[in-house]
Amino acid sequence: xxxxxxxxxxxxxxxxxxxxxxxxxxxxxxxxxxxxxxxxxxxxxxxxxxxxxxxxxxxxxxxxxxxxxxxxxxxxxxxxxxxxxxxxxxxxxxxxxxxxxxxxxxxxxxxxxxxxxxxxxxxxxxxxxxx
Amino acid sequence: xxxxxxxxxxxxxxxxxxxxxxxxxxxxxxxxxxxxxxxxxxxxxxxxxxxxxxxxxxxxxxxxxxxxxxxxxxxxxxxxxxxxxxxxxxxxxxxxxxxxxxxxxxxxxxxxxxxxxxxxxxxxxxxxxxx
DNA sequence: TTTGACATTATCACCCATGTGAAGGTTTGA
DNA sequence: TCAAACCTTCACATGGGTGATAATGTCAAA
Numbered sequence: 001x002x003x004x005x006x007x008x009x010x011x012x013x014x015x016x017x018x019x020x021x022x023x024x025x026x027x028x029x030x031x032x033x034x035x036x037x038x039x040x041x042x043x044x045x046x047x048x049x050x051x052x053x054x055x056x057x058x059x060x061x062x063x064x065x066x067x068x069x070x071x072x073x074x075x076x077x078x079x080x081x082x083x084x085x086x087x088x089x090x091x092x093x094x095x096x097x098x099x100x101x102x103x104x105x106x107x108x109x110x111x112x113x114x115x116x117x118x119x120x121x122x123x124x125x126x127x128x129x130x131x
Numbered sequence: 132x133x134x135x136x137x138x139x140x141x142x143x144x145x146x147x148x149x150x151x152x153x154x155x156x157x158x159x160x161x162x163x164x165x166x167x168x169x170x171x172x173x174x175x176x177x178x179x180x181x182x183x184x185x186x187x188x189x190x191x192x193x194x195x196x197x198x199x200x201x202x203x204x205x206x207x208x209x210x211x212x213x214x215x216x217x218x219x220x221x222x223x224x225x226x227x228x229x230x231x232x233x234x235x236x237x238x239x240x241x242x243x244x245x246x247x248x249x250x251x252x253x254x255x256x257x258x259x260x261x262x
Numbered sequence: 263t264t265t266g267a268c269a270t271t272a273t274c275a276c277c278c279a280t281g282t283g284a285a286g287g288t289t290t291g292a
Numbered sequence: 293t294c295a296a297a298c299c300t301t302c303a304c305a306t307g308g309g310t311g312a313t314a315a316t317g318t319c320a321a322a
Contacts (some may be wrong), residue, residue, distance in 0.1 A: 013282090146309080
């Protein structure tokens, strides 16, 4: 498919799709006329890229990780690369840390919201105002 | 305490501490000589700022959220602000989404790492090489 | 009490990452 | 033929820092 269709199907502006290509995250083939030709699988790939960027993973890392993020559990690896392994372990652990921090703070936010609602309800019930 | 000590105790360069002040995240008082004077509680606060920034939360949002992130469960709110509530709910939900994405991808990474190790072990066991 | 090392101050400018806007040119397809 | 889709390229925006300079403050040893 061409860039416009991919853009429509992923919700990602064409401008950004070209940018991701520049960053080495996707590598569409070219038609004779110079137009980019995107394979079907790139729809999911682009969505995954957006998710990861939204979660704060930089493009450089995404580029290294993408080939390892297929959801199949029966991945077969021909030549295990120790350097790649180290990078993946590092990223996995960083992700775990982020998850911990986010959970912690989300829960704190949630408690605060509940407290706000409690206060609101108390006001509505005619409790003595603390303003 | 002065900026150098806070820097030592948090591991955050003085340059950054001044930057966070500029961004409105911390507001140390000043001594007569112009030096910044940091209260003890800012040690935790600066650590929390670092955590949140590392997790991809922008300073603007951190500034709004910080007062709501105390870990005490018995927070009392005098005048519940609906706008603030909306912002907090939005951020809480964004955090939940991020957590989901990060968990998903961390698990995928983890599976890949396990697969690599399995491949490595097979090689060591003298399995037929696929190189 | 002065000297010298070290901490702090402010300010200006610069870097990288992630986008975004706009100009100017080519290709497609009704 | 003409609009819409595509192409490249250059430039700008924002966020989060970082480096360098020059001036002042502190403190201890000579």
